[in-house]
Amino acid sequence: MNVQLDTALLVGLMVGVAVWLILHRGFVRILFGFLLLSNAVNLGILAVSGDPSKRAAPVVDVAGGGTMVDPLPQALILTAIVIGFGVLAYLVFLFYRLFVDNDTADLETLAEAPEAGAAPPLDDKKEAAR
Secondary structure, eight states: OHHHHHHHHHHHHHHHHHHHHHTSSBHHHHHHHHHHHHHHHHHHHHHHTOOOTTOBOSOTTOSSOOOBOOSHHHHHHHHHHHHHHHHHHHHHHHHHHHHHHHSOOBHHHHHHSOOTTOOOOOOHHHHHHO
């Protein structure tokens, strides 16, 4: 039981730090927060799956007939690692394009800058000419 409590506290700490990093304005910190959050969720899924000690491997031809380890959490974690890596690669590419296009990685500066494809505001002279 003590191992589960330690793991739960570690998952809670990792989620807290990840949320704190995601709420920052710098895009690099958001990337690190996303990485930490995905690892915390994977660790949480592994902790919920139970203690695998004194259990047999999940093989169909087990002669002992004892309890077997559930292979589903391991498969979910492996899938989550692959999906998390793909999303991280997308976010890194997005960060690269934002930096190249705007010469900044600060989200506050990006929010203040006008959009590249946005139409310029109408002048009063143009409205009077209509």
